[in-house]
Amino acid sequence: MVRVKSPQDFWAGLLFICFGALALFLGRNYAFGTVTRMGPGFLPTVLAWILFGLGVIIAVRGIALDGPSIAPGKWRPQIFILLAIVLFGLLIERVGLAPTVFVVGVVAAFASIEVKWKEAVLLSAGVALLSILLFIKLLGQSMAPWMWSP
Amino acid sequence: MDVFANLATGFGAAVTPANLVFCLVGCLLGTLIGVLPGIGPIATIAMLLPITFGLDPLSSLIMLAGIYYGAQYGGSTTAILVNLPGETSSVITCIDGYQMARRGRAGAALTIAALGSFFAGCVGTVVIAAFAPVLAGFAEKFRSPEYFSLMLFGLVAAVVLANGSVIKAVAMVILGLLFGLVGTDTQAGVTRFTFGVSELYDGIDFVPLAMGLFGFAEMMGNLEKKLEDRSSTQKIDSLWPTREEAKLAVPAVLRGTIIGSFLGILPGGGAVMSSFASYTLEKKVSKSRAMFGKGAVEGVAGPESANNAGAQTSFIPLLTLGIPSTPVMAIMVGAMMIQGIAPGTALLTEKPTLFWGMIASMWVGNLMLVIINLPLIGLWVALLKVPYRMLFPCILILCCVGAYAISSSTFLVMMMAGISVLGYTFNKLGCECAPFLLGFVLGPLMEENLRRSMVLSFGSPTIFVERPISLVLLLMSLALLAMIVLPSFRKTREDAFQE
Numbered sequence: 001m002v003r004v005k006s007p008q009d010f011w012a013g014l015l016f017i018c019f020g021a022l023a024l025f026l027g028r029n030y031a032f033g034t035v036t037r038m039g040p041g042f043l044p045t046v047l048a049w050i051l052f053g054l055g056v057i058i059a060v061r062g063i064a065l066d067g068p069s070i071a072p073g074k075w076r077p078q079i080f081i082l083l084a085i086v087l088f089g090l091l092i093e094r095v096g097l098a099p100t101v102f103v104v105g106v107v108a109a110f111a112s113i114e115v116k117w118k119e120a121v122l123l124s125a126g127v128a129l130l131s132i133l134l135f136i137k138l139l140g141q142s143m144a145p146w147m148w149s150p
Numbered sequence: 151m152d153v154f155a156n157l158a159t160g161f162g163a164a165v166t167p168a169n170l171v172f173c174l175v176g177c178l179l180g181t182l183i184g185v186l187p188g189i190g191p192i193a194t195i196a197m198l199l200p201i202t203f204g205l206d207p208l209s210s211l212i213m214l215a216g217i218y219y220g221a222q223y224g225g226s227t228t229a230i231l232v233n234l235p236g237e238t239s240s241v242i243t244c245i246d247g248y249q250m251a252r253r254g255r256a257g258a259a260l261t262i263a264a265l266g267s268f269f270a271g272c273v274g275t276v277v278i279a280a281f282a283p284v285l286a287g288f289a290e291k292f293r294s295p296e297y298f299s300l301m302l303f304g305l306v307a308a309v310v311l312a313n314g315s316v317i318k319a320v321a322m323v324i325l326g327l328l329f330g331l332v333g334t335d336t337q338a339g340v341t342r343f344t345f346g347v348s349e350l351y352d353g354i355d356f357v358p359l360a361m362g363l364f365g366f367a368e369m370m371g372n373l374e375k376k377l378e379d380r381s382s383t384q385k386i387d388s389l390w391p392t393r394e395e396a397k398l399a400v401p402a403v404l405r406g407t408i409i410g411s412f413l414g415i416l417p418g419g420g421a422v423m424s425s426f427a428s429y430t431l432e433k434k435v436s437k438s439r440a441m442f443g444k445g446a447v448e449g450v451a452g453p454e455s456a457n458n459a460g461a462q463t464s465f466i467p468l469l470t471l472g473i474p475s476t477p478v479m480a481i482m483v484g485a486m487m488i489q490g491i492a493p494g495t496a497l498l499t500e501k502p503t504l505f506w507g508m509i510a511s512m513w514v515g516n517l518m519l520v521i522i523n524l525p526l527i528g529l530w531v532a533l534l535k536v537p538y539r540m541l542f543p544c545i546l547i548l549c550c551v552g553a554y555a556i557s558s559s560t561f562l563v564m565m566m567a568g569i570s571v572l573g574y575t576f577n578k579l580g581c582e583c584a585p586f587l588l589g590f591v592l593g594p595l596m597e598e599n600l601r602r603s604m605v606l607s608f609g610s611p612t613i614f615v616e617r618p619i620s621l622v623l624l625l626m627s628l629a630l631l632a633m634i635v636l637p638s639f640r641k642t643r644e645d646a647f648q649e
Contacts (some may be wrong), residue, residue: 009315012579015323023328027344036609038601040335040342047328054321061317070578077373078574080548081366082567088550091565097551104550105543111373112539119540129542135551142558144553 006067020052044132080111097136097144102130153279160279160506163512166296169212172205173511176213177518180220183545185228185530190582193222193368195361195481197545200552201487207489208504212511214485218478219515222461223267223523226454228528230259235349240457243423245598246442246449257527258391262447263454264523266403270410270455271516274462275410278469278509286470286498288601288606293604299623301592301599304467304475305629307416307621316634322576326586330593331355333491337601349561356484358553359590363583365549366566367573369542389524390448399451402432406452410459415466416475424460425453462512468493473592477584478593488556 004010023044034038059068084107091100105124108117132145182606183194198217202210206347222240229240230247250259309319331342333353335472344350391399409431412426432452433442442449465482467475472494474480486493491504498505523530553566576583607613615621 005201008580012318012321013579015575015579016325018326019242019325023343028631030342031338032339034609036604036613038604040338040340040525043597043600044328047324047331051321051324051328054317054324057313058317058321068580073574074374076573077370078482081370083375083542083570084546085366085567085570087548088554089560089567092554092563093560096491100545101551104547108543108546109539112372112542114539116539121539121542123543127547129548131551137405143383143555144621 005062006062007070008062009065010059010062010066011070013055013062014055016051016055016058018055020048020050020055020119023048059112072130076113077111080107084108092143094147096144097148098128098132101131153276153594156502156506156511157279160508163503163507164212164510169511170514172213173216173396173514174518174522176216177220177515177522180222181224181227181519181523181530182220184221184224190225191218191221192477192481193364193484194224195478196357197365197549197552199481199485200555202485203488203555203630205575208507208511209505210489210513211491211508213509214315214482215511216459216515216518218482219271219458219512219519222458223264223519224530224604226263226267227260227523227527228476230263230450231256231531235492240425240454242355242429242453242457243450245429246444246446249443249445250447250450255391255395255445256388258456259450260527261389261524262391262395262399262403262451264520266297266406266455267458268516269464269518270407270459271519273407274411275458275509275513275516277459277463278466278512279506281415282466282470282505282509283498285466286495288469289428289495291619292471292495292601293617295617295620296623297305298470298596298599299614299620299627300471300602301474301596303623303627304473305585305588305592306630307475308477308588310630310634314580318581319460320585322581322586325592325624326589327361327596329586333594339600342394347561349557349559349565352458354590355556355562355592356481356591357556357568358546360484361435361549361553362480362566363573363576363587365545366400367577367583368544368569370570370574371577372538373542376390377446389527395447397475398447400450402428402451403434403455405431407459410456410461411463411551414460414463415457426459426599428452428456447479458516465509465512468508469497469508470495472497474588475516477587481588484648508590518569577579582585592618 025043027044027048030037030041030044032041037069084104088104088108089099091103102124105127106120109120109124136143136145162251176198179198180191180194183197195217197343199214202213205213213530215292217237223239225590226243226247229243231250233244247259247263248255252277305323309316309323330353332350334341334344334351341351349355406424406428409428416423429449429452432446432448433439436442436446436448438446452473461478464479467473468482469478472483472492474483483493491497491501515536549566553562554560556562573583576586613620614624
């Protein structure tokens with residue numbers, strides 16, 4: 001088992017390798033063309049190979065050279081933030097702006113460990129009303145303030 | 151060319167009551183978001199961009215300029231008051247600004263920063279007005295090979311100035327270029343990397359990308375950290391600097407302005423480079439070098455003026471060549487595109503009112519900053535006391551509504567969620583997102599110009615070295631790259647980011 005000396009570099013390298021490989025795979029059918037008449041696949045293919053190569057170098061360096069470790073992450077902020085964004089996408093066209101903003105606000109508040117129930121509900125309600133004022137009345141965005149029909 | 155007549159046209163267009171209000175609102179909002187910790191100008195502009203959609207082009211650009219300056223200054227405020235740089239260009243301000251605040255001179259430091267910035271902004275505006283037409287004339291000689299080399303130079307500069315590992319920054323640029331190629335290839339009429347999603351046919355939308363990479367990724371990072379107590383204990387007694395402080399500040403402001411105006415024009419230069427260069431210079435010329443790091447007035451006055459002058463003149467490459475030289479400018483291009491404005495040489499000749507109006511609005515924006523910041527400083531300090539747990543849900547909602555509003559598409563909202571995970575991962579792995587963003591914006595432009603160059607030269611890459619302007623640009627890129635390899639420069643670069 002090889003010990004990875006710089007986890008940051010190693011995983012970053014792997015990420016670049018994956019992206020390079022993915023681009024090569026997805027772009028395999030785009031016409032390459034010639035240097036004079038470049039096809040749609042020319043630059044993507046060249047860039048993907050460069051990215052792939054850089055990824056390999058970075059990953060190998062990550063194994064060989066000492067470097068920073070990855071700061072441990074916490075799941076809570078990410079999960080709630082993502083959930084809030086996705087909920088916004090799911091709700092906005094179904095229930096309208098104000099209810100969406102309210103729900104999203106409450107869910108988002110839970111991303112912080114310092115969350116307080118009452119405060120989150122009140123704040124979200126306030127922001128929901130404000131958002132109608134700001135986005136619909138003031139900025140004239142074409143969004144329904146609320147819709148109750150599913 | 152009569153600089154002042156042109157400026158007069160601009161002021162005529164920009165200084166209407168409605169536009170002044172937009173500029174004021176922009177500055178206020180920009181400062182409001184800009185003083186929040188961990189949210190730099192890029193994230194601020196990305197978040198506030200949707201607010202400007204409904205306005206006419208000039209008003210929306212004026213408001214954006216206001217937001218930009220507001221965000222820039224907001225970063226300095228937090229740097230001085232609570233030692234938290236809101237953005238890279240105010241990292242330097244932290245060193246001496248915060249020390250001044252600790253000695254009870256926070257008010258003076260803020261005033262010096264504001265007035266210094268204002269002066270630098272005025273000079274920057276005149277520099278733009280004087281040089282933009284000259285450079286635009288020069289730019290008429292530019293053909294595809296020159297544009298390609300210029301963009302390459304910009305990307306190289308972005309890599310050199312990025313924090314941390316050079317090779318990772320290069321990889322990020324390449325990845326950004328690849329992301330930029332998503333969408334319809336206009337020359338061949340083929341869609342690339344779209345997975346059949348119609349929202350991607352015009353390419354990945356810039357706003358959700360920037361919000362995800364910068365706004366949300368930073369938000370996730372901030373929530374992980376136990377945020378330190380941000381409430382500042384310093385009382386702000388007097389806003390006015392003493393006579394001795396003023397005496398030290400004035401020459402520093404002058405030097406900072408000159409450095410900033412010059413460095414801002416260079417692609418990749420901009421605000422960060424300017425403030426760092428200015429700090430180094432002030433330290434060199436100062437008679438009381440020991441004061442630096444302990445609250446030297448020059449250490450605030452110089453870099454603050456320099457970063458504002460640089461922020462100002464970095465509009466020059468954008469307005470004349472249509473090339474964004476910094477990530478912030480990349481956002482401005484995105485904003486202009488949304489308004490149907492293509493930045494570049496044609497802007498000056500075809501829409502002079504818009505061009506000069508925007509330049510005039512920069513000056514107005516700077517003035518607004520002084521007006522709103524000095525009397526309202528108490529308000530910003532109070533804002534720093536609002537707990538983060540109440541702020542971020544509001545920011546999140548603002549971003550979601552913004553991303554959705556672009557084209558009433560829930561796909562963009564979902565994409566933003568995905569991109570924020572990507573941005574978070576990049577941050578964890580020590581990969582800078584700024585080079586990525588620049589690559590993303592330049593991707594399609596570079597491809598187009600590369601193709602045209604190759605058609606021009608019948609497939610011979612020597613065209614890039616046969617044309618003098620292109621050759622010079624390539625040599626400059628090489629020189630920049632060579633600098634990185636030199637151990638002495640490498641050390642200064644590391645030191646620069648350490649501080």
